[in-house]
Amino acid sequence: MSSKRFAHQLLHWYQTQGRKNLPWQKNRLPYNIWVSEIMLQQTQVVTVIDYYQRFMARFPDVNSLAAATTDEVMHLWAGLGYYTRARNLHRCAQKVVTEHQGEFPVHSLEAMQNLPGIGPSTAAAICAFSTGQRAVILDGNVKRVVARYFAIEGWYGKAQVSKQLWQAADQLTPNEQLPEYTQAIMDLGATLCTRSKPQCEICPVASGCAAKAQNLTEQLPTPRPKKTLAQKTRYALVVLNSQGAVLLEKRPDQGIWGGLWSFPEFTDPQALEEWILTHQPLAKLEPSLKITQSHLFSHYQLTLHLWVAQLAKPQLAENPANYTNQLNWYDQKKFGNIGLAAPIKKYFSC
Known part of the structure; x- marks a missing residue:
């Protein structure tokens, strides 16, 4: 499986099939990308769009968000769920203003990960989109693509499986066209390489997919062990x-x-x-x-x-x-x- 071939096929597909008109793609400001990435955690794009637009209309920059009250932030977040994200968003804005002079430290993945609510994948996405630097992402959609492409078995929550997925994602990530590649692999997982009924027949990277070759597409990624609710x-x-x-x-x-x-x-x-x-x-x-x-x-x-x-x-x-x-x-x-x-x-x- 050639990583260069994967990136080439994926980017070629993205040019005609990828999502290029999302509200946060109109510019590549770190603030805009950050807000969208936090909202997109655990939430689908179709749900996020309206929330994002209302949020940005009220808080157009990090300074306005940092100066807001908690109630103002929570009001605009209500309905999106996972409310720790909103509290961390507010705390992060305040930290960026007080400790980074209102500028996100996007040229340092380590500094980005030290901000509230920003993990490795989110930091990488913000940096890749806003600066074009090489950074490896591994959100839920990308985990699914990578697990199937390399036929990696085991539940994401296990440390060894997570390590394998990060290594595989790193192997696939090219050294150029990072904003396009990052969006493309997210789009692939969201639109074709879906959790159920993946559309392998039109997938641009199906020729190199180990899960497809081994007829494991329905079994991978390995689901979380079931618990009684x-x-x-x-x-x-x-x-x-x-x-x-x-x-x-x-x-x-x-x-x-x-x-x-x-x-x-x-x-x-x-x-x-x-x-x-x-x-x-x-x-x-x-x-x-x-x-x-x-x-x-x-x-x-x-x-x-x-x-x-x-x-x-x-x-x-x-x-x-x-x-x-x-x-x-x-x-x-x-x-x-x-x-x-x-x-x-x-x-x-x-």
């Missing part, structure tokens, strides 16, 4: 006042919906009722308004029981003592200023 149950409290305001709690940075605003959540009904007695004793629970939501995550499925309580008089809707920083009343018309967790969106879309 855990089931969790939680109870959330929806407190409404007569003017339509709702009591929301800011979730911890770590965990699901990290840093977003959601309903106060409890492990059991007793804890929920005790909280009402302590913090909102005049709120009346409405048993007929109970709602159950289901939320699926990578490691477990969450059943969330929403209990609704109402306050009859608006003047009673005061912020509970000692909770004003993490628990506040929000008019639904002002939801546009904060990042909302999925339960909020589901509840108010009913």
Whole structure:
């Protein structure tokens, strides 16, 4: 298998079939590339485009992002998932401004990897796209291409398999046309060398693919060992006042919906009722308004029981003592200023 042949075939295909009109391709500024690469982690291009455009309209450069509040950032990220990315994006912008004078250190892969939220593959992509320097990427799509092309067996999560994939990706990466090659191999994995039903019959590098030659395309890459999905149950409290305001709690940075605003959540009904007695004793629970939501995550499925309580008089809707920083009343018309967790969106879309 010739690495030069692979790159030649791939680049030739890219000229006619590759994606060249994505919003972040209009220029090669490190900031633009960085935002897009972080958004594209674990998320498909078709989903990212609208989020990227809204994000860039509000934060056109690293200085504007660094100066923003966390709520502003989370609001524009809400719905993309994997919220640690958004918090790291904000932290990274602040570090670039304070420690690198507002300029990404794109001529040093090591310096790029020292920034929050930027791993080896993301750093390589940003550097390759913005400077044209040789840098090896290995995102999810590229792992799939490489695993099949070299018929590398074993789950990505194993250190030895990961090492093999990096070595193979390095072997394939050419010394020139790095922006084009980087986009091309990403595109190949996203459009033809897909997880299921790969289109080998029109793949530009099929002639050198070991998985195709050995009839292993459906078996590779080796999937993650299956685990039984855990089931969790939680109870959330929806407190409404007569003017339509709702009591929301800011979730911890770590965990699901990290840093977003959601309903106060409890492990059991007793804890929920005790909280009402302590913090909102005049709120009346409405048993007929109970709602159950289901939320699926990578490691477990969450059943969330929403209990609704109402306050009859608006003047009673005061912020509970000692909770004003993490628990506040929000008019639904002002939801546009904060990042909302999925339960909020589901509840108010009913």
